Amino acid sequence: MTWIVWRQQRPVLITLAAGLVVAAAAILLLRAGMVSDLQTRNIVDCVRDGTLQACRGEGPRAFQKSWYDLIHFAQLLVIVVPALVGLFIGAPLFAREFEQGTHVLAFTQSVSRTRWMATKFVVAALPALLFVAVLQLLVRSWVNAAGQLGPLAGGPYYFSTFDAQGVSPIAYTLFAYTLGVFVGALFRRTLVAITLTLGVFVVTRGFLSTWRESTIEPVRVLSNELTDPYAGMGPGQVVKNTGFLDAKGAVVTDVNAAQAKCVPNARIEVSVEDRTACWQQNGLARSFREVLPFEQATTVHLLEASIFAGLAVLFVLGSVWAVRRQA
Amino acid sequence: MSEREHPPVVAENLGKKYSRGWALRDCTLRVPAGRIVALVGPNGAGKSTLMGMITGLIRPTAGRIAVFGDVPNGRGMHPAVAFLTQAKPLYPQFTVAETLHYGRSANPGWDQAYAESLVERARVPFAAKVGTLSGGQRTRVALALALGKRPRLLMLDEPLADLDPLARETVLRTLVEECRTQCITVLLSSHVLAELEGVCDHLVLLTDGRVRLAGDVSELLRAHAGQPGMQRLGELALAYMRAEVAA
Numbered sequence: 001m002t003w004i005v006w007r008q009q010r011p012v013l014i015t016l017a018a019g020l021v022v023a024a025a026a027i028l029l030l031r032a033g034m035v036s037d038l039q040t041r042n043i044v045d046c047v048r049d050g051t052l053q054a055c056r057g058e059g060p061r062a063f064q065k066s067w068y069d070l071i072h073f074a075q076l077l078v079i080v081v082p083a084l085v086g087l088f089i090g091a092p093l094f095a096r097e098f099e100q101g102t103h104v105l106a107f108t109q110s111v112s113r114t115r116w117m118a119t120k121f122v123v124a125a126l127p128a129l130l131f132v133a134v135l136q137l138l139v140r141s142w143v144n145a146a147g148q149l150g151p152l153a154g155g156p157y158y159f160s161t162f163d164a165q166g167v168s169p170i171a172y173t174l175f176a177y178t179l180g181v182f183v184g185a186l187f188r189r190t191l192v193a194i195t196l197t198l199g200v201f202v203v204t205r206g207f208l209s210t211w212r213e214s215t216i217e218p219v220r221v222l223s224n225e226l227t228d229p230y231a232g233m234g235p236g237q238v239v240k241n242t243g244f245l246d247a248k249g250a251v252v253t254d255v256n257a258a259q260a261k262c263v264p265n266a267r268i269e270v271s272v273e274d275r276t277a278c279w280q281q282n283g284l285a286r287s288f289r290e291v292l293p294f295e296q297a298t299t300v301h302l303l304e305a306s307i308f309a310g311l312a313v314l315f316v317l318g319s320v321w322a323v324r325r326q327a
Numbered sequence: 328m329s330e331r332e333h334p335p336v337v338a339e340n341l342g343k344k345y346s347r348g349w350a351l352r353d354c355t356l357r358v359p360a361g362r363i364v365a366l367v368g369p370n371g372a373g374k375s376t377l378m379g380m381i382t383g384l385i386r387p388t389a390g391r392i393a394v395f396g397d398v399p400n401g402r403g404m405h406p407a408v409a410f411l412t413q414a415k416p417l418y419p420q421f422t423v424a425e426t427l428h429y430g431r432s433a434n435p436g437w438d439q440a441y442a443e444s445l446v447e448r449a450r451v452p453f454a455a456k457v458g459t460l461s462g463g464q465r466t467r468v469a470l471a472l473a474l475g476k477r478p479r480l481l482m483l484d485e486p487l488a489d490l491d492p493l494a495r496e497t498v499l500r501t502l503v504e505e506c507r508t509q510c511i512t513v514l515l516s517s518h519v520l521a522e523l524e525g526v527c528d529h530l531v532l533l534t535d536g537r538v539r540l541a542g543d544v545s546e547l548l549r550a551h552a553g554q555p556g557m558q559r560l561g562e563l564a565l566a567y568m569r570a571e572v573a574a
Contacts, residue, residue: 004432007425008418101416108382108410109433110476112403116433324401326386327379 001111005123012089012124016131024138027074031142034067043149050148050235064149071150074139078164081135082172083201085128090180091193093124094323098188117323121316125177129170136169148235155236156297159209166298171305176201178315185322204311212304213238218290226276229289241290246283258282333396335360335480335512336381342389343376350376352536354390358480358514358529363506365523365544366516367564368533369572374516375412377533378484381514382410395479406436409478413485415469419458423451423468427475434476442475448501463494470498474505481506482514487522495519499526520561532564534571540564 006013038044041063046055054060094117097103106116143150143161151161162168179200184193218240225231229242244252252258262278264270270278336358343351351373358364366374379385380392383399392398394405404410417426423446431437446453449467451460457468466486473481483502487495503526506513517523530547532540540547544560551557557566 001432004429007421007429101414102418103416104384104410104412104414105416105418106433107384108404108408109430110403110406110435111433114402116403326401327384 001115001119002123005120009124013127016127020131020134023135027138027142030070031145035145037063046149047147050153060149067146068150071143071146072160074142075151075160075164078136078139078169079160081132082169082176085173086176086180086197086201087194089124089128090177091184091197092190093120093181093184095184095188095190095193099190113324121181128177129173132169132173136164139164153235155238156294157238157292166301167305168301171308174312175308178312182315182318185319208304208307212300215303216292216296216300219293220288220290222286222288224286226279226284226287227272229287238292239289243288244284245286245288247285252284258284334358335395337393340390341380341387341392343380343385344388349536354538356531356538356541358512360512361510362529363513363515363527364529364531365527366514366531367520369568372533373536374533375484378482381482407479409473409476410482411469411473411486413488415465417457417469421457423455423457424453426457426468426472430472430475436477438475438477442471445471445474462489466490466498478511480512484516487517520564524560530560532567534568539567539571
């Protein structure tokens with residue numbers, strides 16, 4: 001049975017293999033070029049810490065101008081490939097058989113429909129999953145090499161970094177693939193299956209990526225810098241809220257009333273120190289900001305992936321039903 | 328009772344209703360083992376629906392059907408049955424040799440030497456892609472695939488429909504020779520009644536979704552002896568179909 005599916009999927013496998021060779025060569029070459037550029041410009045330390053004094057000059061800016069978009073594009077590739085797997089491997093898997101009538105051939109052999117289906121499902125999925133995993137690792141090594149000069153400066157919740165990292169690409173691929181398989185087995189038309197897979201995939205992904213940040217409990221960071229709630233903040237932080245605490249440590253509800261007393265009558269410059277002192281007299285003891293903690297990123301990855309995996313299981317069960325149903 | 332003793336097909340009050348109406352109704356019949364059964368009837372009489380229900384591709388709306396004692400379901404066809412439709416679905420991108428490999432992988436009881444000999448006798452090149460074969464060659468490959476699994480019941484739905492007269496003759500002759508020597512029960516549907524003459528020894532005549540006539544050919548002919556235009560199988564079937572249209 002494995003041989004049959006391998007033979008049927010041969011063009012897809014060749015495409016995947018060729019695509020992987022080209023992608024790997026391109027990424028490794030670009031990465032090597034980028035690393036030598038880092039050394040030429042003498043900004044290797046900025047990869048680790050982008051806030052260094054040496055990382056503010058013309059050199060790092062020129063470096064980012066030539067490399068940032070390329071790295072970002074590679075991350076987007078990791079995000080797009082799962083959808084392509086669903087559209088071009090998942091959706092036609094059964095839809096094409098039904099469309100060409102070859103399902104009659106498959107259904108009238110001695111092997112059961114379930115075994116035929118399971119073999120097809122697994123043999124077609126494994127190379128695609130391997131492709132996504134290898135691509136993800138290659139891109140990840142490139143992104144890491146750029147460090148704080150690349151997309152990682154945006155923090156773990158930056159959309160392209162989050163989506164192209166951890167278990168997410170594999171979870172998206174499983175979701176897209178099983179969705180395609182199910183829709184294809186249900187409607188038995190390749191074009192319908194491809195269209196529906198694309199639509200459902202984009203809507204679900206979009207919805208869950210806006211939803212996932214709401215699952216994170218923000219952490220409150222206190223600061224004595226009253227006038228600038230973002231003071232001393234490291235790169236990549238996602239600030240959900242800012243505000244003030246009074247002397248007892250309670251959140252000040254009416255900030256405007258406190259600040260209004262410190263607005264001068266005439267149009268004169270008020271120094272930061274004077275304004276801070278005035279605000280403190282009016283009950284604004286400390287400022288705070290609420291940020292998404294970096295260390296929760298893994299939990300969010302797992303949470304989102306488990307939702308996609310759950311949907312994938314439902315699609316697999318749906319496919320079994322759809323293939324085994326009789327006319 | 329062992330499986331061998333079950334007749335190939337037993338149907339009781341079998342019926343299938345589509346949204347447009349009944350395709351087959353109150354069909355009660357028994358296909359005896361070792362016979363070559365002609366399944367005849369005008370277009371839309373329910374021949375393909377009956378075959379579909381035997382394979383398990385179609386679910387009956389009413390009644391019961393058993394194939395070698397088992398009820399066909401959506402999990403897969405009975406392993407002792409082989410089915411060949413008019414469309415002869417094969418993977419066009421496979422070569423002939425790969426198509427036989429397909430049969431070997433998908434059927435535990437596969438007889439590779441026998442399937443190869445059938446293809447060789449048909450002089451179909453093994454390296455040719457199925458998509459490039461002529462209609463007659465495709466049929467011979469599909470037949471090798473069907474017979475290679477060593478079935479005890481072979482169903483053929485209009486297998487000769489798209490072949491030229493010469494190819495029809497060869498294919499039919501091969502078919503009959505193979506099935507007679509191996510005692511395979513054959514259920515053969517065709518529009519060309521003359522072809523079935525001398526080939527089939529059992530008749531099932533469907534008209535308008537119902538069984539009009541079923542039984543051993545020589546017995547049926549004996550029963551209709553003396554009636555003009557009913558001396559042969561084809562004439563007999565045609566007479567019944569005409570009567571149905573007139574009614």
